[in-house]
Amino acid sequence: MPSTAPILTCSGVSKFFGGLTALDNVDFEVSQGEVVALLGDNGAGKSTLIKCISGVYKPEHGQITFNGVEITNHAPSEIRDRGIETIYQDLALAENLDVGANVFLGKEKKKRFMGLFPVTDDEFMRQEATKVLDRLDIHIPSLKQKLVNLSGGQRQAVAIARAIYWNARLVIMDEPTAALGVPEQRKVLALIRSLRDQGVPVILISHTMHDVMAVANRLVIMRRGKVAANLPREGANEELVVKHMVGTAEGAL
Amino acid sequence: MTVSAANVPKGSPARDRVLDFMAQNWAYIFLLGMVIFFSVTGRGFLTLANFSTLLVTSTMVALMAIGQTYVVITAGIDLSIGWTVGLSSVICARVMRDLINGGADLAPAILIGVVLALFFSLIPGLVNGVLIARIKVPAFIATLGMFGIVRGAAFLLTDGQQIVGGLPNNLQDALRSVGSGSLLWWVPEQGIVFLNRPTDLPPAITRGIAGLLPYPLIITILVVVVFGFILSRMQFGRHTYAIGGNQEAAVRSGINVRNHLIWIYVLSAFTAGVAGVLHTFRFTAGVPNAAEAALLQSVAAVVIGGTNLFGGEGTIRGAVIGALIINVLSNGLVILNVNPIWQFVVVGVVIIIAVLVNQAQTALERLKANA
Ligand SMILES: Nc1ncnc2c1ncn2[C@@H]1O[C@H](COP(=O)(O)OP(=O)(O)OP(=O)(O)O)[C@@H](O)[C@H]1O
Ligand SMILES: [Mg+2]
Numbered sequence: 001m002p003s004t005a006p007i008l009t010c011s012g013v014s015k016f017f018g019g020l021t022a023l024d025n026v027d028f029e030v031s032q033g034e035v036v037a038l039l040g041d042n043g044a045g046k047s048t049l050i051k052c053i054s055g056v057y058k059p060e061h062g063q064i065t066f067n068g069v070e071i072t073n074h075a076p077s078e079i080r081d082r083g084i085e086t087i088y089q090d091l092a093l094a095e096n097l098d099v100g101a102n103v104f105l106g107k108e109k110k111k112r113f114m115g116l117f118p119v120t121d122d123e124f125m126r127q128e129a130t131k132v133l134d135r136l137d138i139h140i141p142s143l144k145q146k147l148v149n150l151s152g153g154q155r156q157a158v159a160i161a162r163a164i165y166w167n168a169r170l171v172i173m174d175e176p177t178a179a180l181g182v183p184e185q186r187k188v189l190a191l192i193r194s195l196r197d198q199g200v201p202v203i204l205i206s207h208t209m210h211d212v213m214a215v216a217n218r219l220v221i222m223r224r225g226k227v228a229a230n231l232p233r234e235g236a237n238e239e240l241v242v243k244h245m246v247g248t249a250e251g252a253l
Numbered sequence: 254m255t256v257s258a259a260n261v262p263k264g265s266p267a268r269d270r271v272l273d274f275m276a277q278n279w280a281y282i283f284l285l286g287m288v289i290f291f292s293v294t295g296r297g298f299l300t301l302a303n304f305s306t307l308l309v310t311s312t313m314v315a316l317m318a319i320g321q322t323y324v325v326i327t328a329g330i331d332l333s334i335g336w337t338v339g340l341s342s343v344i345c346a347r348v349m350r351d352l353i354n355g356g357a358d359l360a361p362a363i364l365i366g367v368v369l370a371l372f373f374s375l376i377p378g379l380v381n382g383v384l385i386a387r388i389k390v391p392a393f394i395a396t397l398g399m400f401g402i403v404r405g406a407a408f409l410l411t412d413g414q415q416i417v418g419g420l421p422n423n424l425q426d427a428l429r430s431v432g433s434g435s436l437l438w439w440v441p442e443q444g445i446v447f448l449n450r451p452t453d454l455p456p457a458i459t460r461g462i463a464g465l466l467p468y469p470l471i472i473t474i475l476v477v478v479v480f481g482f483i484l485s486r487m488q489f490g491r492h493t494y495a496i497g498g499n500q501e502a503a504v505r506s507g508i509n510v511r512n513h514l515i516w517i518y519v520l521s522a523f524t525a526g527v528a529g530v531l532h533t534f535r536f537t538a539g540v541p542n543a544a545e546a547a548l549l550q551s552v553a554a555v556v557i558g559g560t561n562l563f564g565g566e567g568t569i570r571g572a573v574i575g576a577l578i579i580n581v582l583s584n585g586l587v588i589l590n591v592n593p594i595w596q597f598v599v600v601g602v603v604i605i606i607a608v609l610v611n612q613a614q615t616a617l618e619r620l621k622a623n624a
Binding site: 054056091096101106108148 | 492495498501504565
């Protein structure tokens, strides 16, 4: 299924926070139609890597290219415009705004007021948000609610809806099922599969091994800022993954 | 969710609705109550002339509170605008005076004075914005520093005087025709008169003359409408709320938060600049400390109007109501002959009540959402 030409390439990416090396010369690739699971212990550098990809952090060394274009030092808005959408571990939602405003945050739909002044088209944004949530089979009673008033799972659904609304060409999910109940978790996994089937690659960060094994094609395991292993799903098992995570596998660094 | 909902005692729907209405509109109700109270107790409060004066006096705090609302929604604060008003007022008066003394015509002198005053007011805002957004200086510190700098600049421009006075008479008349002028006048026993305030009338009538649409009020309403519209309807406003709600989320969604914050502080300086120009027109002099007291009042107005000091919430409408409440209080207390010092105490109490009510309201909203 996965074609060979990588759509995203990270080569030699390093990121430091003061004296701490969060990423150490990381090489990482994603190809069309793949679901790549990014695994590793707490603090291994998974979130840091995907923030470098989405433009939130600027790496000190290395290169990131997407569809053949270097995006290493691009602003988050440019990277979103190129089709990379990210669901962050901490969700990164504006909880003082409603669902529509969050799905469209930074890309607001506008209309003309009295044919002259560009104003936000809140009704349109709310309707579109409803549609995308329906697609996810997630129901939020009142879309006019501010997010503070929603449950953790509902907020997570909003974060997911925001990422998939935009016909992304690469979707990054950092712990997307963490706050969800079992039925909702299943829906997210189904969504990941359907994205893959539509040819949209997904990077999935998860500590839930069951989820990973259910949807991933390839497992990339990080340890202390380095890529410790890069394994196809076939032939991998939990035990092997854990060994790579803690550094006791044969040939581990 | 359902558990907490079950714990909420169910009142009658009608009573709930009344409570809800009160919580959401308490500032209006409070303002109305105060107006009624002073109308009943204070002689001369409920007159057109007094209302007109009261509204015009409120324009200073209202204008400052508009910019301050934007700033506070982004979880910042602007302590420098009190002196930005003064700087603007001083530059406006001084440029006009010196140009006319140098032989310039009235109209161009006034125009240049206004433009330069507004232009130079933006500079402290720009510096604030750059310090806060790019160099990550806390807003409180950056604008406190700017407080001192702008204060110094304003006094330097007065040549050490407390005021820029000595404006030529023709200039004073011209300024007064705008600053104390009105589109419509109410004249007792004569009715409504356009543009020119009638003179040479008996004092009993003169005292009753009231500007129905004073120019400073018209200008302020214009600023209120424009910035209220931008905040509530346009993308700039949406991003302002987003930054206050979760700055990190705003950055990650691609909003240029740094530039946005710089604009916010420039905007805050701009509304202060407008207030300074209006002050010069109203008092035909440049007054460096014109808004010394109005600074804290502007913050108070913003808080009374329901803006959250932690950011993410607030409206221009609320700020205007807040400014009115503060000015009705001072005006009413003066009319009641209360020692002016009490104003500080009363305004302080109102601010605390405002914060309490707003907190209660947020809690209520959450309960309802989860019910
Ligand atoms: N903004 C930051 N400033 C300083 N240190 C940071 C920052 N972000 C991450 N780190 C550090 O970098 C290292 C990698 O963190 P990262 O968040 O990428 O880990 P992770 O693999 O996502 O872990 P988890 O599974 O717990 O989410 C950690 O030691 C973390 O403390
Ligand atoms: Mg993480």
